[in-house]
Amino acid sequence: MRQRPLLRDLVRRVRLVLPGLWTEAEAPAPAPAGPEPVRLEAMAERPARRYIEARAWGRAQRALEAALRERPDPDLQRDLEQVRTIRRALRRLARWPGDVEAHLALAYAYFDLDLGDEALATLQTVTRLAPERVEGHLLLALEYLYRGETEAAARAYAEARRRKGDLPPLADLAQALRDTA
Numbered sequence: 001m002r003q004r005p006l007l008r009d010l011v012r013r014v015r016l017v018l019p020g021l022w023t024e025a026e027a028p029a030p031a032p033a034g035p036e037p038v039r040l041e042a043m044a045e046r047p048a049r050r051y052i053e054a055r056a057w058g059r060a061q062r063a064l065e066a067a068l069r070e071r072p073d074p075d076l077q078r079d080l081e082q083v084r085t086i087r088r089a090l091r092r093l094a095r096w097p098g099d100v101e102a103h104l105a106l107a108y109a110y111f112d113l114d115l116g117d118e119a120l121a122t123l124q125t126v127t128r129l130a131p132e133r134v135e136g137h138l139l140l141a142l143e144y145l146y147r148g149e150t151e152a153a154a155r156a157y158a159e160a161r162r163r164k165g166d167l168p169p170l171a172d173l174a175q176a177l178r179d180t181a
């Protein structure tokens with residue numbers, strides 16, 4: 001399984017490089033200070049991970065809650081918050097399928113839980129529903145970069161730059177992100 005930085009860490013780095021891209025209301029909350037996040041290889045042994053991978057959100061939530069009762073852990077707490085976010089967003093989308101904020105919340109949570117296919121599909125929906133939302137195009141470009149689909153990443157980033165002209169070229173952004181890692 002490939003390792004991906006958690007979205008909250010990536011967004012923090014993007015915000016350092018591109019200040020003012022998101023308003024505070026749009027940006028995910030920064031990760032609380034604490035130990036380095038547990039990588040997904042370590043998480044794979046947890047029962048909750050099986051439920052997450054099966055998209056059994058209720059069972060994943062219950063498994064994470066049980067694990068937290070046994071052993072408080074900030075990583076498990078963050079995973080639980082993401083599962084809860086997914087459940088809330090899916091309920092909102094069942095009633096209002098065009099709710100862009102719910103789609104963005106869903107994309108952030110999927111990305112954070114290393115569910116790249118779901119994040120990609122959700123970000124594509126965001127860019128279709130709200131093409132003016134620069135963060136949708138930017139996050140879509142980052143997902144494509146993770147997949148090694150550089151042409152698709154360049155197209156998504158070019159669209160973000162077209163909508164927000166003061167974004168740096170993609171190569172400059174990639175270098176700046178590497179420098180802040």
